[in-house]
Amino acid sequence: MSPNPENPRVKATAAVLREIDAPLSIEEIELTDLQDDEVLVEIKGAGICHTDATAIDGTVPLPLPTVLGHEGAGVVSAVGADVTNVAPGDHVVLSFGHCRECDICTGGRPAYCELFAPLNYFGTRLDGTTTLQKGEEEIHGNWFQQSSFASHAIAKAANTVKVPDDVPIQLLGPLGCGIQTGAGTVLKVLRAREGDGIAIFGLGGVGLSALMAAKAVGCDPIVAVDTVASRLELATELGATHVFDPTATKDLVWDIMQVSAPGLNLSFDTVGTETVVRQCLEVLRSPGHAATVGFQGLENNIQIDQGHLMLGRTLSGVIEGDADPQEFIPEMVRMHQEGRFPFDRLIETFPFERINDAFAASHEGRVIKPVVVFD
CATH class of the missing domain: 3.40.50.720 (NAD(P)-binding Rossmann-like Domain)
Known part of the structure; x- marks a missing residue:
């Protein structure tokens, strides 16, 4: 998809995996144009999850180079033409990709979506295009339909969940997975x-x-x-x-x-x-x-x-958790607001540029749930 000179592509700072079992490299990349059912999110915080680590060490095979991150939270910057559930300025949590159309999704169990693997693990959209690039180089993204180890991420409306503005958005990303x-x-x-x-x-x-x-x-x-x-x-x-x-x-x-x-x-x-x-x-x-x-x-x-x-x-x-994120993430936020679910006690934040330190802290058991944050 070619850039529109009247609407330049969004640039982002991202942690790119270029080699299996190698440190992530902080690089400047670009996001490709939004499709009609997509949402552009300015990421404020992203959790470090064991699933990201299994991708880095090669346990989960994926194409390289790629941007990981699947516990993102932030503020909506723009939406595609068909998006109705969120609008620019909304605070959102990003969760896993699911089609919301197959029998399993419509039956209320989107974690077992018939398209779960291609929507979350293949590094591209279903049409084969990437959401990220660097110059002429394609950067694989779309990891859990977000790739939120970046200052901006493209998600689908289906896995973008609106949350209240008065909850600390930097800390909410882990609600989307772990x-x-x-x-x-x-x-x-x-x-x-x-x-x-x-x-x-x-x-x-x-x-x-x-x-x-x-x-x-x-x-x-x-x-x-x-x-x-x-x-x-x-x-x-x-x-x-x-x-x-x-x-x-x-x-x-x-x-x-x-x-x-x-x-x-x-x-x-x-x-x-x-x-x-x-x-x-x-x-x-x-x-x-x-x-x-x-x-x-x-x-x-x-x-x-x-x-x-x-x-x-x-x-x-x-x-x-066999949960529908659109229903369960708001439920967890309400429980937290009521004082019954203090998930913030598990979290320690790291500046985004220290993402490799955050992974090390998780691997060594020094931190239960590291979250990398953007200022």
Whole structure:
């Protein structure tokens, strides 16, 4: 699509991935012209998510060079001719791409959209064009239909969610993926209710978001499991009634079962290893429901005992909390405003130019949810 000389293309500062497992490079790029169903957003903050890291290390294959980032939040700068849900000046959170037209989307489960892969992972629009370029070089973008590791991003109307202006926009990006995954799984998949016992394995941003959601609806007991003492301490502050370090016990499942015999109603895995998935099933009472969101690569064989699924036990794999962002992101914002969902306690901000430091802090476990921000 050729530039319009009367409407010059928007320039952006972006973090570009040019080689697998290499640091991101800060570069000046351009955004291509908006299509009719697209939204131009001035990014104010973008969360660092494990999925971005799996793209950098090659676990998720993608074309290079590319711009990642899929937890963006900012202010609408312009909209395409067909966009009606947001307008310039609106504060918005960007979430995952979905068509909103297939049977799955219209059935209220857009995280399993029939076009999820091409809309989120292929680096181009469905028509093969890119949203980014540098001179004559095409820069792959459209990562989760946003590529928000940039000062400006092009999103679709479908994954652009309006939020109130009085909530700190720099911090809201993680609501579009990681925090949505944790909270959505507890509220929309496990359907936690007051008095349900729940165990949460892994206390990163997703696990602690799940914990806060469980606390918000009155789960009791809330068992939190991690190997990092500071995360266990924070989990207690956020509502965990019992915490366990699996390296400090001879039999983790036995210890958890003593909390609420004959077991817990619900469990949640953010790790994805065979050991943890098995433990999630083993701590359940009957009937009980375990959910797993931990990602260990496209091929990750695990073995479980059929007996752990008998008598009404369920194991569910979940993407994006099985939530509709247009409904669930505003719900999380309301919970935060009511003081029941303090997700900001998980966040530490970094200037955008220190994005590689933010990834390192996340990888090393020094920060639960890094967010890179623009002034």
